[in-house]
Amino acid sequence: MLMRGPGIGLDIGSKKIKMARVKKVGKQVQLVKYGSIATPEGSMEAGNILDPDFLGEHIGKLARELKVEGRAVASAVSGQQIYIRNFVMPRMKASELKEAAIFKATEFLPIPVEEAAIDVFPFRQFEDGSGKKTEVFFVAARRQQVEALDEVCHIAGLKLKTAEIEPLAIYRVMNLNEGDKIIGLLNIGASRSHFSIFKQGLLTSLRSLPLGCSAFYRNIRGGGPKEDIHLEEIDANEDNDYSYLVRDIMSELARSLEYYEMQNAGETVETVYLCGGGSRLKNLDKYLAAGLGRRVNILEYASVLAWPALVTEREQWELQRDYTVALGLAAWGGI
Structure with missing residues (x-):
């Protein structure tokens, strides 16, 4: 774990596969290239790899597109186990x-x-x-999960150098100045979310939550699937067809915080940071902060990651919500 990292991060999600490559520039890492493809249907479920061959073939296409075939990568295992x-x-x-x-x-x-x-x-x-x-x-x-991930990378023409867990990758690129404070990190994925708690920079708690931003696209109460919606256009502070889903996020997060603070008497999670696709929801941070009675911020990592001049502000916005895990994996060993 102390070796210099490969500079390439591979994040295999249930709906999207993301890859990012970075290089060290002074005390920061700089984004070199990135790309994504849809996760092939039937290849993943709840963080578990079901079809390594099928999945590896698709990732190989992305690797060739980004011209990183044959290189070492850092990736992550996820899921409830x-x-x-x-x-x-x-x-x-x-x-x-x-x-x-x-x-x-x-x-x-x-x-x-x-x-x-x-x-x-x-x-x-x-x-x-x-x-x-x-x-x-x-x-x-x-x-079995790690071996399946290694097989996927081999089929894709990549070399798995390290496999870690998502919260550690995310924390690596967080722009924090929290000292000894206890902070929470809610990563809202497509089908599931993960809530982790760090104390003095150390991961002390990790929970898998049964919620994800795919529910906003299905939205049965709002009249069925709506593939053309944009999460950033849904205001969490307004009463709309999606309000019950936003309340679900609040409820799951509140329960997780209550459980941690009951188990660790005298400890309070002072700030919660949001990332992942679900953090696109407009004013979600403000809605959660009001309901939880504590600070809730969208995760930023400007002090750690340098953006190339060609990356627009809109692309930076997208990357900070969708590529946090891939960028944290790519930065492994580099910061």
Whole structure:
């Protein structure tokens, strides 16, 4: 994880596949090229790859279009079967820490450790009355998911260099100056959303939420499918055919915040950042802020990412909502 990243991020969503390439420029990364294609129907479901061959062939077309075939990429595993936990271990050699953490995971991991792809990151060392300790960040996914992702990349003519989870990629490009504050991150995808919480820059909570912006296109109460709507034209603050969907976002987010703050007495999530396709909704940040009684902002990363001169303001607006995961993956190892 400490090696220099490939500079190419591959974000495979349930409705759209996005790829971005960046290069290091001083303390920033600069966008070099980007592109997307529709996710082939039947190849993905709830973050799980169903047809690696079909999916890989389509991604290969995008790779050739962007002239990145044969290169290494960073990508992400997603879905409900991602497991994270922070816990404290006795201090030990780095070579022994992962093995000890995996053994401890047998106490809480809902799948056999043999079926999991696991990574462990020590992030704090301290000493208390019982001795020297190390606090670690533990993340696991089903090994089958990672192997399927590797196969997809191979079929596409790409080399999977690293597979991580989406919140870590997003946090990498966030323009934050929050110090020791606790912040939330709501990534509203097409079919599902993910709400994560970071404390002092460390991921402490991750929940998958049963809502996505595809519901606005289906909108059964509003008269059926409407493929020609633009989310940025729907005002979350106004009473309209989509108000019940906006209320669903509010309800799910409020429940997630309440659960976290009940489980972590004395801790308050002060600010929630929005990203993903659903953040296109007009005034969604203002609507949620009023209902939750805390700051809600659209995620921005201008201090981290440099835009090429040819990228228009409208394209920047689109990229900041649709390409955050791909850009964060591309920046892996670079910032």
